[in-house]
Amino acid sequence: MSREDRREQILDAAAHVVAQVGLAGASTDVIAREAGVSQPYVVRTFGGKQPLIDAVFSRMRDRVVGTFADAPLDGSAVECMGEAYVRLVRDRDTLLVLLHAFAASGDPRIGEVTRDCMRRVFEIVAGRFGDDAEAAAFVGQGMLINVLLAMDAENHPDLARLVTASAALPGAAGS
Amino acid sequence: MSREDRREQILDAAAHVVAQVGLAGASTDVIAREAGVSQPYVVRTFGGKQPLIDAVFSRMRDRVVGTFADAPLDGSAVECMGEAYVRLVRDRDTLLVLLHAFAASGDPRIGEVTRDCMRRVFEIVAGRFGDDAEAAAFVGQGMLINVLLAMDAENHPDLARLVTASAALPGAAGS
DNA sequence: GTCTATACTAGGATAGAC
């Protein structure tokens, strides 16, 4: 297999592991097993754990921003952005890596990624809405839904009321 | 010093370390140094790292819920809940521990804490607002502000537009 | 391009002294 294919394969595995246990908890050993390669190969391919984690977060940002950038153009802004968001949250690993990145934004490397991600998503959303306040409300709503998804709220009846209320907000697009 | 005082002291240190590096990254060694005690003492006091981390998250939930439960009663719902939220985010460690907990909600223990936290905060807020949709919007807005604080958005001019738009939302209470 | 073997460090936990 080519180096590039392996890289992607390992990044998938790394994103999956980071999603589950966070950056510090993600061992190159478990990532390697998940990818079906040896641990030293993972280290060698990326030059260490740190560069690997950086790559995981960068790719996450690109995917998040890309999802909104590629949003459909037909229909209202709420529909288009809502549809983009629905596509985004289908990739659970990306969503969880995003949450881990937010929590770890105190780290300069990661903070740069999350700020960049935030800024670009907001600019895209605001551009479509044509209104900063509405865009901020949309993003905030997305944040709430993100954490509800992370805590598996749909399968916990005691959160049903909040889930219903969140999904009913404008822009939730029936997700 | 009494066992109880030491417990609190270590919990403070643990919350601070977890806030910076996450649960997996928080070593009992660093926590001990932060608290000014020996590493074996930390382990001994809580019976291991896991119970210590559990205690950190439980205390975080109690503080978050308590802040809203103790919100002032004078003024409008937006003002009261906004004021409670402003008090909450003054404790940076609690805020960051909350974000780490969200990301780690896949873990059953932690998921239970975050869901409990979410449910109770939402019920308090919804009770004050008298409207689930408004309450959900308020919480979503809080989520957005949380991550903006985590990524130190105030000190990054390229996020000024988003910060301004978020702060201008109803309920932000000039935070 | 990928593995096995291995070196080295860090981290959690225990034993026992004070």
Add this chain to the structure above:
DNA sequence: GTCTATCCTAGTATAGAC
């Protein structure tokens, strides 16, 4: 109640074979 010394496991990284 608190420490020092220490054990053991896990985790990152390197060397070198295939």
